[in-house]
Amino acid sequence: MSRIRIDAVLIQAVIAGALSFAHLHDLAEAAGQDGWKAWAYPVSVDLLLVAAWRRMRTTADNRAAWAWFVIALAASLGANVATAGLLDLGDVPAWLRILVAGWPALAFLGGTLLVHAPTTATEPEPVPAPSPPVAPAPEQTPDVTVERVAEPAPELPTAPAGEQVPDPAPAPVVTVPPALLDHARKLADSHQATTGSRIDSTTLRARLGVPAPLADAITAQLA
Numbered sequence: 001m002s003r004i005r006i007d008a009v010l011i012q013a014v015i016a017g018a019l020s021f022a023h024l025h026d027l028a029e030a031a032g033q034d035g036w037k038a039w040a041y042p043v044s045v046d047l048l049l050v051a052a053w054r055r056m057r058t059t060a061d062n063r064a065a066w067a068w069f070v071i072a073l074a075a076s077l078g079a080n081v082a083t084a085g086l087l088d089l090g091d092v093p094a095w096l097r098i099l100v101a102g103w104p105a106l107a108f109l110g111g112t113l114l115v116h117a118p119t120t121a122t123e124p125e126p127v128p129a130p131s132p133p134v135a136p137a138p139e140q141t142p143d144v145t146v147e148r149v150a151e152p153a154p155e156l157p158t159a160p161a162g163e164q165v166p167d168p169a170p171a172p173v174v175t176v177p178p179a180l181l182d183h184a185r186k187l188a189d190s191h192q193a194t195t196g197s198r199i200d201s202t203t204l205r206a207r208l209g210v211p212a213p214l215a216d217a218i219t220a221q222l223a
């Protein structure tokens with residue numbers, strides 16, 4: 001079972017509102033507004049206060065709302081002070097009768113301006129468009145020029161009869177530059193990751209643009 005919580009601030013607001021409402025009614029009745037008209041004046045003042053307060057909370061330029069809030073607050077405070085014994089309610093001055101009689105038109109004007117004034121809504125900040133992805137720059141193949149100098153084959157001496165001819169000298173070893181070998185190793189790793197098989201000499205030669213002997217030497221070192 002839920003318990004009813006008594007809020008002291010709410011009780012205080014009800015008491016203050018009731019007293020202010022009664023003072024406005026008494027002042028309007030003393031100024032010649034009898035019957036239901038005397039009860040309508042407190043409602044008019046309180047509604048103008050609420051409309052001005054709501055306008056101040058919902059718009060950026062609230063100078064007009066502040067002006068009407070001060071006017072309604074002055075009317076409420078003036079009624080409270082006037083009914084505290086400082087004013088003879090049996091003999092209300094003419095200027096006060098004029099103010100009370102002219103209040104409905106003033107309250108209607110204030111309420112109309114507060115309701116129909118344009119609201120300066122805060123425009124949302126534009127969201128920057130995402131920049132297109134930048135493709136990575138292609139790797140630069142080092143320019144390696146391999147020059148082969150054709151040398152005349154040395155004349156082999158004729159072996160005498162009955163003697164075995166020695167084997168010819170082995171082919172010269174092709175030297176691979178370290179930079180070219182590193183670049184070839186990257187290409188081989190990429191090829192194996194893409195195709196699942198090791199790169200062969202023909203493919204490596206096409207990718208590097210080197211002669212066949214050099215491509216064979218690089219493939220042998222990558223094995």
